[in-house]
Amino acid sequence: MAQSNYLQLFIDEGREHVQNMNDRLLELEKNPVAIPIIEEVFRSAHTLKGMAAAMEFQDLATLTHAMENVLDVLRNETVIATSEMFDHIFHSVDVVEEMIDDIAEGGNGSKDIDPYLVQLKTLTSEGEEETAATIEKTQLFSYDEFEQTVLDQSIEQGYTPYEITITLDEATLLKAARVHMAFNVLGDYGEVIKASPPVEDLEEENFDYTFTIAFISKSSMEDLKAILYKVSEIASVHIEAIADRHIQREEKTQRKEENDAKSVTDKKDTKRTIKVNVERLDMLMNLFEEWIVDRGRLQRSAHELQNQALTETVERMSRISADLQTVILNMRMMPVENVFNRFPRMVRKVSKDLGKKVKMEIEGEKTELDRSIIDEIGDPLVHLLRNSLDHGIELPEERMAAGKNKEGTVRLNAYHSGNHVYIQVSDDGAGIDKEKLVKKAVKQRIITEEEAKTMTDAEKYHLLFSSGFSTAEEITDVSGRGVGLDVVRRTFESLGGVVTVDSKPGKGSVFSVQLPLTLSIIEVLLVQLENETYGIPISAITETAIIPEAAVYKTYNQEVIEFRGNVIPLLFLHDVFQVPSAHSSHSEPFHSVVIAQKGDRYAGLVVDAFIGHHEVVLKSLGYFLQDVFAISGATVIGDGEVALIIDTNALIK
Amino acid sequence: MTTDTAQWKIVIFELQGEEYGLEVSRVQSIERMLPLTRVPGAPRPDIAGVMNLRGKITPVIDLRLCLGVEAPPYDKQTRILVVVGNDSAVCLIVDRANDLLNINETEIEEIPAAHENETYGFFQGVVKIDQRMITLLEIDQVLQ
Numbered sequence: 001m002a003q004s005n006y007l008q009l010f011i012d013e014g015r016e017h018v019q020n021m022n023d024r025l026l027e028l029e030k031n032p033v034a035i036p037i038i039e040e041v042f043r044s045a046h047t048l049k050g051m052a053a054a055m056e057f058q059d060l061a062t063l064t065h066a067m068e069n070v071l072d073v074l075r076n077e078t079v080i081a082t083s084e085m086f087d088h089i090f091h092s093v094d095v096v097e098e099m100i101d102d103i104a105e106g107g108n109g110s111k112d113i114d115p116y117l118v119q120l121k122t123l124t125s126e127g128e129e130e131t132a133a134t135i136e137k138t139q140l141f142s143y144d145e146f147e148q149t150v151l152d153q154s155i156e157q158g159y160t161p162y163e164i165t166i167t168l169d170e171a172t173l174l175k176a177a178r179v180h181m182a183f184n185v186l187g188d189y190g191e192v193i194k195a196s197p198p199v200e201d202l203e204e205e206n207f208d209y210t211f212t213i214a215f216i217s218k219s220s221m222e223d224l225k226a227i228l229y230k231v232s233e234i235a236s237v238h239i240e241a242i243a244d245r246h247i248q249r250e251e252k253t254q255r256k257e258e259n260d261a262k263s264v265t266d267k268k269d270t271k272r273t274i275k276v277n278v279e280r281l282d283m284l285m286n287l288f289e290e291w292i293v294d295r296g297r298l299q300r301s302a303h304e305l306q307n308q309a310l311t312e313t314v315e316r317m318s319r320i321s322a323d324l325q326t327v328i329l330n331m332r333m334m335p336v337e338n339v340f341n342r343f344p345r346m347v348r349k350v351s352k353d354l355g356k357k358v359k360m361e362i363e364g365e366k367t368e369l370d371r372s373i374i375d376e377i378g379d380p381l382v383h384l385l386r387n388s389l390d391h392g393i394e395l396p397e398e399r400m401a402a403g404k405n406k407e408g409t410v411r412l413n414a415y416h417s418g419n420h421v422y423i424q425v426s427d428d429g430a431g432i433d434k435e436k437l438v439k440k441a442v443k444q445r446i447i448t449e450e451e452a453k454t455m456t457d458a459e460k461y462h463l464l465f466s467s468g469f470s471t472a473e474e475i476t477d478v479s480g481r482g483v484g485l486d487v488v489r490r491t492f493e494s495l496g497g498v499v500t501v502d503s504k505p506g507k508g509s510v511f512s513v514q515l516p517l518t519l520s521i522i523e524v525l526l527v528q529l530e531n532e533t534y535g536i537p538i539s540a541i542t543e544t545a546i547i548p549e550a551a552v553y554k555t556y557n558q559e560v561i562e563f564r565g566n567v568i569p570l571l572f573l574h575d576v577f578q579v580p581s582a583h584s585s586h587s588e589p590f591h592s593v594v595i596a597q598k599g600d601r602y603a604g605l606v607v608d609a610f611i612g613h614h615e616v617v618l619k620s621l622g623y624f625l626q627d628v629f630a631i632s633g634a635t636v637i638g639d640g641e642v643a644l645i646i647d648t649n650a651l652i653k
Numbered sequence: 654m655t656t657d658t659a660q661w662k663i664v665i666f667e668l669q670g671e672e673y674g675l676e677v678s679r680v681q682s683i684e685r686m687l688p689l690t691r692v693p694g695a696p697r698p699d700i701a702g703v704m705n706l707r708g709k710i711t712p713v714i715d716l717r718l719c720l721g722v723e724a725p726p727y728d729k730q731t732r733i734l735v736v737v738g739n740d741s742a743v744c745l746i747v748d749r750a751n752d753l754l755n756i757n758e759t760e761i762e763e764i765p766a767a768h769e770n771e772t773y774g775f776f777q778g779v780v781k782i783d784q785r786m787i788t789l790l791e792i793d794q795v796l797q
Binding site for chain 1 (some may be wrong): 688690691693694695697700702703706707708709710711712719738739740741743793796
């Protein structure tokens with residue numbers, strides 16, 4: 001098989017199955033008897049096994065096979081899964097994931113899986129001990145039309161159809177002989193209709209130790225059992241009447257329908273899809289960006305030429321390109337689910353490690369964001385969640401003492417609002433002691449005591465995100481390893497996002513992240529500074545104003561203005577960007593000011609003139625100009641010139 | 654510089670009356686001056702800004718500033734050499750672009766000692782053709 005053709009598909013689908021197993025197992029842990037869920041996990045393990053075998057990833061196939069066996073035991077309801085069992089299964093899923101990662105990196109996914117196999121095997125055998133009437137493996141037969149007719153007729157004639165699962169002793173030397181004996185003794189009491197593995201395989205000993213047969217007989221289950229147990233070296237016999245099974249199966253399907261009413265409707269909604277390489281989408285996006293630039297140029301020419309036909313055509317083109325833009329952007333949108341669904345596992349593990357009881361709630365996982373953003377937010381969100389688990393949620397005893405439910409709750413929710421997506425991580429833990437924060441920040445010389453006195457609550461909480469700041473009293477395994485929340489803040493800011501935090505002592509904390517929907521096409525206000533044109537992202541602008549020189553005050557060498565009751569600093573962009581100029585702009589009688597906002601801080605940016613509102617394609621300045629202060633990128637404006645885009649986040653401190 | 658048959662094709666350009674050469678395989682195109690956007694706070698003083706090169710934002714190095722020669726104002730002769738950098742194109746401003754020449758690798762001589770200065774690393778050597786003295790540019794050093 002030309003493996004490489006299928007490799008990527010294998011990796012993608014493999015990861016989907018791992019994710020699915022993780023999700024379903026978490027659900028299952030809450031409701032261990034939900035057969036439909038077990039079956040879903042089973043199906044994933046089974047598919048993975050098949051895929052791995054086809055691709056000749058032997059270890060992966062073996063491990064998933066072992067998992068399948070455990071799930072099979074659970075599925076047949078002989079055992080109810082314990083928390084320990086889940087640990088083992090989760091562990092195996094992790095190993096499967098590692099193997100797939102290895103394969104993705106060019107390896108062959110081989111790994112020493114023996115310890116995991118042993119673990120999984122003990123799970124299946126424990127199951128045997130716990131239940132009296134044991135089945136190691138039940139094959140759910142499906143009968144073809146002919147066999148079904150035979151069964152129906154036999155029932156009419158007073159026979160009972162059974163499925164008999166026989167497990168031979170593991171020490172059996174001549175398995176085929178035992179099978180033969182079993183068939184022989186049964187032959188006196190009825191007729192074998194079907195066998196799994198098929199009879200030929202049984203004769204050639206092509207089976208482990210278990211086989212199942214469909215059998216019609218007038219004898220009772222107990223009699224048959226007794227007869228079979230007389231054959232030596234038969235370890236266990238499980239008999240089930242097929243009619244019963246049918247009823248049971250119907251019940252199960254019903255239950256499944258009730259349980260999965262939602263997922264069923266979801267499935268119905270699924271439209272036909274194809275998988276597209278992200279690179280191709282990026283290429284499409286790049287081409288479209290150039291198209292937008294040219295469209296701008298064409299619009300300008302049409303405006304200058306005043307030709308009616310041309311103007312109309314350009315207008316139509318603009319409308320179409322707006323639609324096209326929506327389509328392309330939508331194609332790049334993915335639900336945040338893709339990031340969110342890896343968190344429940346992490347929360348489960350971390351809370352166990354910390355000895356805390358934590359329930360995780362996720363909301364709004366269908367909210368969509370541009371793929372490029374989705375790729376980046378995973379790690380900082382992990383950090384915020386860990387922070388909530390480690391510093392927010394208290395130990396069960398502490399919670400009880402505080403009169404709270406001993407199980408804490410961490411909520412992760414996402415929602416749209418305007419041109420932004422908001423993601424919140426909240427907990428019902430102890431909250432943040434803001435005075436302690438301030439004390440620590442003063443001690444660590446992040447702020448002066450003077451500053452501390454004038455700070456608002458929000459500003460105090462925001463100290464958490466200062467560089468080099470750590471609240472952890474002692475360094476734990478989970479957080480406080482030198483990577484602070486400042487890194488989280490920086491990552492989000494580099495995506496054009498804003499992080500804020502709010503807290504109520506004793507009640508919990510909320511970390512909110514505001515993110516742009518997409519990175520590449522943004523709305524800007526173009527402004528003029530002498531001969532230079534700059535763009536300021538609309539998302540950062542609160543409003544624009546014309547302010548008389550007389551309204552500008554000076555404090556500590558800093559120009560400030562009063563804006564809606566707050567004193568905010570005034571930044572002359574001429575100075576910030578050292579714009580070559582003939583005269584000092586400070587002496588103008590009126591200033592054109594853009595009020596920019598970052599979280600709850602404001603600043604007034606002084607420009608020469610406002611040009612107007614444009615939709616532009618944000619482009620990077622390239623590796624050569626990576627870290628230019630307060631410039632987040634550039635864009636080509638209508639006449640083909642380049643305008644730099646100002647990163648207001650860097651200007652507001 | 655071992656085989657005597659190795660031929661180089663070089664683009665000849667001029668900075669302050671002196672001729673320089675750059676291997677043609679590294680030159681993507683030669684353009685007339687385009688509108689330039691200054692980048693405040695650029696990490697290198699010789700970065701003149703960025704340009705829109707057919708939809709791509711491309712950094713522009715003023716080669717004259719880079720090599721420490723005088724930089725007269727741009728005129729009709731001013732040209733941009735678009736060279737292939739690490740992962741994207743970079744524009745170089747030169748006074749004029751003159752010629753395309755073939756040289757033998759054996760003709761390349763070391764920079765004369767008197768020429769040695771702090772920008773020595775920017776050059777591969779010199780080559781003399783007829784009455785012309787051409788300094789060969791080590792482009793990767795310039796782009797570093």
